[in-house]
Amino acid sequence: MTTGTDHGVGEAVAARIERRWAILSIVIVGVLVGMATFIGIHQATMPQGRVETSDPKTLHLSGEFVESNLGSTLEADGSVTVRAIGQQYSFTPQCIVVPAETPITLRTTSADVVHGLLIEGTNINTMLVPGYVAVLPIRFNAPGEHVMPCQEFCGIGHQGMWGKVKVVDKSAFAKLAAARRRLTCVD
Numbered sequence: 001m002t003t004g005t006d007h008g009v010g011e012a013v014a015a016r017i018e019r020r021w022a023i024l025s026i027v028i029v030g031v032l033v034g035m036a037t038f039i040g041i042h043q044a045t046m047p048q049g050r051v052e053t054s055d056p057k058t059l060h061l062s063g064e065f066v067e068s069n070l071g072s073t074l075e076a077d078g079s080v081t082v083r084a085i086g087q088q089y090s091f092t093p094q095c096i097v098v099p100a101e102t103p104i105t106l107r108t109t110s111a112d113v114v115h116g117l118l119i120e121g122t123n124i125n126t127m128l129v130p131g132y133v134a135v136l137p138i139r140f141n142a143p144g145e146h147v148m149p150c151q152e153f154c155g156i157g158h159q160g161m162w163g164k165v166k167v168v169d170k171s172a173f174a175k176l177a178a179a180r181r182r183l184t185c186v187d
């Protein structure tokens, strides 16, 4: 049997425990809001961890974006790297050939002004900023063709700046890659 005093003590204990849990949940919410705020401000104010640069003035003379190095290449680990540049008013290569069901890394930059690169039917949509290399991972599940327009106004010939991505069967690509080091579907 409980007396009035016991009852009061029990209530006080319950209230104390409740208050502790309330404080703990406020602290947890506070920590989460703090983390989100920190990450948001940090990302907005700091440069990206890895920014790759290129010099638009010497792009065609040396480095990874010389014309002979553009196109698709099969890497030792089975993945594919595609190098392409945008310039007024075309992409080089104009037609990119890649295999289906393969991890692909797209490395692109601009030789003059800001261009855009969008591959229809995918989530690839980036800006090509002179001086910077845009690096994007892509994967195509099936062979097919995708148009690749420039989606950033870049001058008088902007609306005529289109490229194409041709996705071929994995084994067909391997055969092509065995014959040539850099592949495009233009030649």
Ligand code: CUA
Residues within 6 Å of the ligand: 086, 087, 088, 089, 114, 115, 116, 150, 151, 152, 153, 154, 155, 158, 159, 161
């Ligand atoms: Cu290039 Cu629009």
